[in-house]
Structures are given as C-alpha cells and as structure tokens.
Amino acid sequence: MEILWAPWRLSYVSRAGEEKETGCFICKALEEHPEKDRENLLLYRGERALVILNRFPYNTAHLMVCPVRHTGNFLSLLPEELAEIDSLIKRSIETLKKAYNPDGFNVGLNLGRASGGSVETHIHYHIVPRWVGDTNFMPVTGGVKVIPQSLDETYETLKRFWE
Numbered sequence: 418m419e420i421l422w423a424p425w426r427l428s429y430v431s432r433a434g435e436e437k438e439t440g441c442f443i444c445k446a447l448e449e450h451p452e453k454d455r456e457n458l459l460l461y462r463g464e465r466a467l468v469i470l471n472r473f474p475y476n477t478a479h480l481m482v483c484p485v486r487h488t489g490n491f492l493s494l495l496p497e498e499l500a501e502i503d504s505l506i507k508r509s510i511e512t513l514k515k516a517y518n519p520d521g522f523n524v525g526l527n528l529g530r531a532s533g534g535s536v537e538t539h540i541h542y543h544i545v546p547r548w549v550g551d552t553n554f555m556p557v558t559g560g561v562k563v564i565p566q567s568l569d570e571t572y573e574t575l576k577r578f579w580e
C-alpha cells in the first residue's frame with residue numbers, strides 16, 4: 418500500500434516559473450488584509466518577525482519563521498530582528514509539541530544558491546517536525562510518504578494551539 422499524495426509538490430513544479438512574476442509570497446501575505454491570513458497560511462504577525470506555514474511542506478506542519486523585512490542577507494539582520502525570530506522559533510516548537518507531539522525537529526536556514534536556497538529569497542527558518550519512522554523529504558522513488566492532514570486543517574490546529 419504505497420501512497421504518494423503530494424498535490425502541493427505538483428503545483429510547486431507547475432508554478433516554479435511564475436515565482437519571479439508574482440514576487441515574494443511572504444511580503445505578499447503580510448501586505449494583504451489579516452482576514453486573508455488563513456488563506457495565506459500566515460499563522461502569526463509579529464512586529465519584526467512572522468510565522469507562516471510552508472505551502473509545499475516536507476512534513477506535516479512545516480513552519481517558517483521570517484523577518485518582516487524583505488531581505489535575503491542574513492548578515493544584515495538586526496539584533497532586535499534576531500531576538501524576535503528566536504522567540505518565534507521557540508514558540509513554534511512549543512506549539513508544534515502541544516499540537517502534534519513530534520519526536521524531534523529539523524530547524525534551520527538555507528542561505529544562498531549553493532545551499533538549495535535562492536539568493537533573492539526572503540530569509541526563512543524552516544521548522545520541520547519529525548516523527549520516528551518518517552522519511553527525509555518526499556521521495557520520488559523508493560520510500561513512501563503520506564502527509565495525513567490538509568494545509569487547512571493544519572492551519573486550524575496550529576492556530577488553536579498557538580494562542
């Protein structure tokens with residue numbers, strides 16, 4: 418019973434070429450009315466940092482913590498931005514533990530083109546909950562990956578536990 422159900426990966430592939438035209442999805446989510454936060458998967462708006470769900474998750478409840486300021490330059494981050502990012506990473510992990518009780522987390526940054534990130538990207542820390550028995554990334558061949566919750570459900574769950 419091998420199931421590979423990852424419609425967001427398909428839409429990612431098909432939308433890859435559009436990314437430049439549509440601009441930065443993080444800034445776009447912030448600029449839109451808070452009423453659209455759910456649609457935009459924006460979980461929390463802070464003063465200098467925010468938390469947003471990854472629309473193309475590596476695993477269930479894959480969060481991203483970002484500075485509000487659009488920059489891809491890690492070294493330009495100000496102490497107050499770093500402080501708020503740190504506190505939101507902590508709160509994200511607390512929330513994920515309460516909501517999903519994962520066995521572990523991968524937390525980190527991809528900086529620059531050679532890292533798998535993009536030079537022009539808006540800095541985002543990945544917070545990926547992990548469960549014993551899950552797999553690294555979504556395998557194209559071999560392993561099996563099931564993401565049991567839709568993004569809508571995940572957003573609702575996290576929103577509830579975030580408060």
Ligand SMILES: [Zn+2]
Nearest residue numbers: 441444487539
């Ligand atoms: Zn941006």
